[in-house]
Amino acid sequence: MNNDSINIAIDIGNSSIKVGLFQNNLLSEDWTFQSLSEVTDLVKKKQPNHIMACSVAGNEQILAKALPTYKIFILHASTPIPFENHYKTKNTLGVDRIAALAGAECINKGKNNLVIDIGSCITYDFLDDKSLYHGGSISPGIDLRFKSMNDYTKKLPLISKYDSVDLIGRTTEEAMISGVLNGITAEMDGIISRYQSKWPDLEVIMCGRAANSFESKLKATIFASPKLVLIGLNRILEYNEKS
Structure with a gap:
């Protein structure tokens, strides 16, 4: 799998966190988590080139701090x-x-x-x-x-x-x-x-x-x-x- 073609999208909701892995801009895998630590573990495992996140709770900055080596685009x-x-x-x-x-x-x-x-x-x-x-x-x-x-x-x-x-x-x-x-x-x-x-x-x-x-x-x-x-x-x- 070519890391240059991998994006991860993270949707932090009120009750759960949805994560999608896109290869060549096609959704290939997705998960639902209950904690940000589960998300960071997944990101470290998949090692995407780009990450886009949004949060209705406004806690996406916690994710960025937990993954300092990754460039995370925050939707605002x-x-x-x-x-x-x-x-x-x-x-x-x-x-x-x-x-x-x-x-x-x-x-x-x-x-x-x-x-x-x-x-x-x-x-x-x-x-x-x-x-x-x-x-x-x-x-x-x-x-x-x-x-x-x-x-x-x-x-x-x-x-x-x-x-x-x-x-x-x-x-x-x-x-x-x-x-x-x-x-x-x-x-x-x-x-x-x-x-x-x-x-x-x-x-x-x-x-x-x-x-x-x-x-x-x-x-x-x-x-x-x-x-x-x-x-x-x-x-x-x-x-x-x-x-």
């Missing part, structure tokens, strides 16, 4: 990106959203894309066929909805384990799960439909840990790409290397 608001950003408050745009949009630009360039990322929050971001990013919307994610019901009521339990459920819940727990999962499905269907009314050729790309759970439940045709953020990080790295 001022990093050059392969699309035009029309967001009014660029400094507040999450790096995970930027990376997911770069992933959409990589795999669906020249198309109207709605990127849905299901994480702690659910984000909807629109990238048009001219690679212009217009903005989007943010709503509470699955766990956040369950937690809020428990936090703001006296009797509703905290749901930590859930699966698909019928529309009609026959216990309080089932009713809560139905409300959250079916509510998110209805939300997504409605938002996708509104975008499609303006852009009939819309491509919908879904990423995040729960992407596969919702792909088959939606009315629209969805392309699930759980590794979209990693693909986007590598795309941004490639873009900056050529600049």
